[in-house]
Amino acid sequence: MTALSFDRKLRFADCDPSGIAYFPSYLNMLNGVVEDFWAGIGFPWPDLITVRKIGTPTVHLTCDFSRPSMFGNLLTFKLRVGRVGRASLHLAHVVSGADGVRWRARQILAATSLVDHHAIPWPDDIRAALVAHLHADEATQVAPS
Amino acid sequence: MTALSFDRKLRFADCDPSGIAYFPSYLNMLNGVVEDFWAGIGFPWPDLITVRKIGTPTVHLTCDFSRPSMFGNLLTFKLRVGRVGRASLHLAHVVSGADGVRWRARQILAATSLVDHHAIPWPDDIRAALVAHLHADEATQVAPS
Amino acid sequence: MTALSFDRKLRFADCDPSGIAYFPSYLNMLNGVVEDFWAGIGFPWPDLITVRKIGTPTVHLTCDFSRPSMFGNLLTFKLRVGRVGRASLHLAHVVSGADGVRWRARQILAATSLVDHHAIPWPDDIRAALVAHLHADEATQVAPS
């Protein structure tokens, strides 16, 4: 399975008084990309959250910002499913502009019940959809944890 | 030098439809804490950025979110200066609620020129102020890199 | 009853690449002021929303932005309760900086049930608290609509 790709424009609202991307806005954009990923695999968040009462909070995040992005830049977010745990999902993100990589992130989401915000195993249908998008290179990493 | 502490209330605007803190809003709050830290050591960002044309972009961030925060929760952000490099600043953050730690972060800021967004060494006055807040346990980590 | 006053600093996150306050961030700040007003009169939103299932969505807003605010400016938000309707609350806001008024807003909130998002009359205890803060000049405007 190849990486999934999402284009975004760096908007006025996402930039700061020093003229570059505001990093919390970058993470807001990243969250929107993850939201689109879930819709793309057949499990849009409005259904997951509102109907099935399943949340997917981020429990870990590592980001490296290597080059600044300027207002108006076109960015490509590439997302890879790196691992599907029993109640977790590991994503790797690479965000690029015209001159190459701008930043990278590794993110772990947890499956939780929105009734008590405790971790739950991925339901079978969701798990199957996630595994289907697992990056080929990392297919051996599917594991029950 | 002890940790610096900042209280924040988790506002309506910072929470999401699943009823807990939205993680990019958490990082927006963190950025505001860092902004207050700079003002507290005598170098408010409006002066740094507008007058001296020095930026302090985040180049690395690692976060672990261990327990959810709910709308209305009171949070305490504790900030430690872990290391002052030639052109970098390492900060460690611990964010706690009534029941203990909610999340932790390690953040590296770079000193940059806002003329070309390239790294620059910390000017002497800024460097002195940062070193004065270096965490005692980590004082041996002051280094020229 | 005199106007209620809330001080705010215009943060890095609230400013845009042109160097002044981003107007949606202004409204985010305004919403935080209204949130603090509700807490101040004894009905904090977390209780209203989470426990009593009462929402207070904004149904009308008029803003006039007369002078720009710059990053780092200190702003004072003054709020007046102008009218308490059967299911509505009229607020008037004046936001000032060191050189006088920066912007003004008139806002109407509605009382709604969060079960179906339909308008409901203010419960008696809430209505009493709102009326107690009605601006003296406008006290004759308490009306059942």
Next chain:
Amino acid sequence: MTALSFDRKLRFADCDPSGIAYFPSYLNMLNGVVEDFWAGIGFPWPDLITVRKIGTPTVHLTCDFSRPSMFGNLLTFKLRVGRVGRASLHLAHVVSGADGVRWRARQILAATSLVDHHAIPWPDDIRAALVAHLHADEATQVAPS
């Protein structure tokens, strides 16, 4: 000239703990629509702001929110150029969901110099592009004020 139309999805990040659109996020979305309008008529904001040092701050805004929008809703933003003044631009916005109009706004932007944040007349090329999009019904409203 017919109205200009922009589709938007109401994202997770735009909704609040009561489950509906957060109104400052609505205005952030509106600002993005206006940003796209400017790019569409040949004057993208990054050029205007960064190269030509022209800002387009909002000086007046009136909004009426008639029905709530829920997380995941598809919204259509229709924008009409209602009037092109000497140094101002009047826009009318209608935002609709599947069940009809959700909210409306009237917005006045000013042309300003980003050197001193004072009003300036629209440069001729910009003025021509704006007038070309003036709504036919309101074409008589082109005026020098």
